[in-house]
Amino acid sequence: MYVTIEGIDTAGKSTQIQKLQEHFKDAIITKEPGGTKLGSKIREIVLGAQINSKKAEFLLFLADRAEHIQEVIKPNISKMIISDRSIVSGIAYALVQGEISETAIVHLNRFATDGTYPKKVFLLKLTKEELEFRLSQKKLDGIELRGVEYLLSIQDAIVKATELLELELVVVDATKDIETITKEIIKSI
Numbered sequence: 099m100y101v102t103i104e105g106i107d108t109a110g111k112s113t114q115i116q117k118l119q120e121h122f123k124d125a126i127i128t129k130e131p132g133g134t135k136l137g138s139k140i141r142e143i144v145l146g147a148q149i150n151s152k153k154a155e156f157l158l159f160l161a162d163r164a165e166h167i168q169e170v171i172k173p174n175i176s177k178m179i180i181s182d183r184s185i186v187s188g189i190a191y192a193l194v195q196g197e198i199s200e201t202a203i204v205h206l207n208r209f210a211t212d213g214t215y216p217k218k219v220f221l222l223k224l225t226k227e228e229l230e231f232r233l234s235q236k237k238l239d240g241i242e243l244r245g246v247e248y249l250l251s252i253q254d255a256i257v258k259a260t261e262l263l264e265l266e267l268v269v270v271d272a273t274k275d276i277e278t279i280t281k282e283i284i285k286s287i
């Protein structure tokens with residue numbers, strides 16, 4: 099089963115992926131952007147904050163996604179795959195960005211993935227207060243520098259993205275302690 103862990107920056111995705119890896123020893127653990135050789139190069143470019151064109155940024159994420167689906171997801175689709183982000187983030191960030199129409203965003207993402215979507219989406223949901231606290235604790239990258247309100251609107255857009263793709267969504271309270279969250283996810287998988 100292909101599942102994805104979604105959430106805004108600092109929601110605890112990497113932390114949970116690490117815990118899930120300890121539990122599901124045979125699972126394929128992967129991520130977007132950066133789950134392939136090409137993807138790690140694209141990741142450096144998109145997070146480097148030197149892109150001016152929003153369309154260029156969107157297309158780079160799509161290129162990362164197409165390579166990831168072909169090289170990692172499709173060959174392992176019968177196994178347990180746990181991904182840190184997916185098409186769901188791709189659609190959510192692009193919806194909030196607002197320069198590309200909803201129809202084009204969904205259509206181009208379907209093109210990039212050949213319609214290979216996660217079976218289950220876990221959203222690690224943060225409150226504004228906890229997001230502010232966690233951001234204050236880390237060095238921010240280009241996307242995170244866009245601010246708290248921006249990230250909270252992404253969180254809502256993640257829910258919208260799962261509706262547009264008709265995916266099963268499990269909302270998890272990301273302010274709970276790490277072990278409780280891991281248990282909730284494992285129970286639901």
Ligand SMILES: Nc1ncnc2c1ncn2[C@@H]1O[C@H](COP(=O)(O)OP(=O)(O)O)[C@@H](O)[C@H]1O
Pocket residue numbers: 105106107108109110111112113114232235272273274275276279
């Ligand atoms: N459930 C939690 N409660 C408190 N702090 C957490 C929790 N999960 C993660 N963190 C902390 O929040 C920060 C961001 O976590 P991380 O897993 O890197 O998030 P993401 O991968 O979503 O950006 C880290 O400092 C991490 O230790």
Ligand SMILES: Cc1cn([C@H]2C[C@H](O)[C@@H](COP(=O)(O)OP(=O)(O)O)O2)c(=O)[nH]c1=O
Pocket residue numbers: 106107108130131145159160183184187188189191192239241242
């Ligand atoms: C997958 C994807 C991520 N993003 C953004 C979300 C994140 O801010 C950034 C990289 O994601 P991520 O690797 O989760 O960053 P971090 O480890 O700092 O949490 O790219 C998009 O804008 N579009 C996309 O399609």
